[in-house]
Amino acid sequence: MNKRPALFLLAAALLALAGCQSPSPVATDPGLSELAARLESLAGLGDQTLARRDLEIHSWKTVEGAQVLFVEARELPMFDLRLTFAAGSSQDGGVPGLASLTNAMLDEGVPGRDATAIAQGFEELGASFGKGAYRDMGVLSLRSLSDPARREPALALFSQVAGQPSFPADSLARIKNQLMAGFEMQKQNPGRLASLALFESLYDEHPYGHPSEGTPASVPAIAVEQLRAFHRRAYSAGNAVIALIGDLDREEAQAIASQVSAALPQDSPPGPLAQPRRPEGSRQHIEFPSQQTHLMLAQLGVPRGHPDYPALYLGNQILGGGGFGTRLMEEVREKRGLTYGIYSGFTPMRAAGPFMISVQTRADMAEGTLELVQALVREFLAEGPTEAELERAKRETAGSFPLSTASNADIVGQLGSIGFYGLPLGYLEDFMRDVQAVSAEDIRAAMNRHLSAEDFTVVSVGPSVTQLPLPPPSNEPRELPSGVPEH
Known part of the structure; x- marks a missing residue:
């Protein structure tokens, strides 16, 4: 052969x-x-780890105040550009859905082109345009060939979309209708209902508490002029992080950053985001006709860049963030067969992001599953990880780390986050160094500083049925819940 x-x-x-x-x-x-x-x-x-790309990050500011992070990468004749703005739903200013709707409308029209012409323009140049809006940020991205004959017209069109959207009224009406249809569909999605209720309970009046896509009451009233005003403020050059990687030298990168920055609005950017208040523990149940119950538990975690995050990250990998082999997966799925999967995670954001645990289980064992999960968290907080668990988590983290810089698309995302959250240019290397230095006691202490087994905000979505006791733990394979997971 x-x-x-x-x-x-x-x-x-x-x-x-x-x-x-x-x-x-x-x-x-x-x-x-x-x-x-x-x-x-x-x-x-064998056990050798993947090769890791060493990143030489260049950083500067444009005349208009945009921060730029650039990595030269000559392997492919292309480049990736990502603009990140503090233009997420946390900037909605009492109008839920304003940030999301503004972002959705950016490529619906510019002077001289409608949405179809914009899409065709990028396609004819072999370029790819992307966008997205989240709680913290609004994002625009471009991937194009680096050949000036393709690069320059692609950048010209991208700059127009970012800086001169026309917000056509017919497109606004269409996207609003799509959002309203989506709100109706959410009523049939128990997982989504749980997530919405959880964030509202956890964050209360803080901007993170309302849905990023808005509400059925807020979206219909949003007008074109509100979109224009939000764009002028939130998509301004002084509010932008420009991340760039690809087949470019420093001079070409500076020219691209200057061109994009000059095309953006020049208004003053939004102010800083307030920190949320830590709520007391609470419990909310939403009645839903199904065979299974969605359980979500959350507490406030930490903001991005917090010094405890390496220890919290590694601790969570052991508790429930690392898939099979974690404490939650072993006890809830493997030993008792209560679920197909259970996961936990910290999501650090500009303000304190959530620590969340999510599990879907039989409706008649939901209360027992909730008690078991809280008991496992309580045990982990009291005892911390074992040395064997710690070493395995460090080894797995080191093995997966190269994937964070495995492609230009991965790197441009990392650059955007580093700039947006004000992290050091060497953050990725610093984080891995700090993770490898974490001790079991470091994890126990950090987890106890930020979490309590008694203070979870808990939301359940499912039917009210008579509860059964949990099966005892067993090392023999357990039959998993009947039916397929509901999403």
Whole structure:
């Protein structure tokens, strides 16, 4: 059997995982790469970790005040550009859905082009445009070939979309109708109902508390002039982080950043975001006809950049964030068969983001499952992780870390986050160093500083039925809940 094609595909896959451009079959034949020549199967890799890309990040500010982060990457003849603004739903200013609707409307029209012409313009240039709005941020992205013949018209169109949206009334009416239809669909989604109620209870009057997409009461009243005003303020150059990576030198990157920055509005950016108040524990149940119950538990965690985050991250990987092998998965799924999956996680944001646990289980065992989860958290807070759990979590984190910089798209996202949250340029390396230095006691102390087993905000969505006792734990395989998970 000729193994050369298989070896080439293996080498290409490995190089792609490492974030490198895979070689051309023509260029490498008859001599395959040294890596492929040494390997007959993936077993040959052993325990060695993936190669990690070293990032030389250049940073400066444009004349208009936009922060720029740039990494030169010559492997592919293309570049990725990402604009990040403090233009998420936390900036809605009492009009839920304003930020999301503004972002959705950006590519619906510019002077001389409608939405169809904009989409065709990017497609004809082989460029890709993206956008999104979240609680903290609004994002615009462009991927294009670096050849000036393609790059320059793609940047011109992108700059127009970012800086001169026309907000056509017919498009606004259409997107509003889509949102209203989505609100109706949410009523049939128990997981979504649980999430909405959880954020409202956890954050109360804080801007994180209302839905990013708005509400059935707020969206219909949003007018074009409100979108224009939000765009002028939140999508201004002084509120922008410009992340850029690709087949460009520093001079070309500076020219691109200057062009985009100059195209943006020049109004004053929004002010800082207040920190939420820590709520007392609470319990809310939403009646829903189903065989299963969605349980969500949350407390306030930490803002991005908090010094405790490396210890909290590693602790959560052991408790419930690392998939199979975590404490929650072992006790709730493997030993008792109560769920297909249970997960936990910290989500650090500009203000204190949530720590959340989510599980879907049989309706007649929901109360017992909730008590079990809280007992497992209580035990973890009291005892902390074992040394074996700690070492495994560190090893898994080190093994997955290269994937955070495996592609240009990954890197431009990381650059955008570093700039947006005001993190050091060496944050990724610093974070991994700090994670590897964390002790079991560091984790126990950090988790206790920020979490309490008694203060969870709990939301359940499902039917009110007679509750049954939980099965005892067993090391034998358990039958999982009947039916498929409801989403």
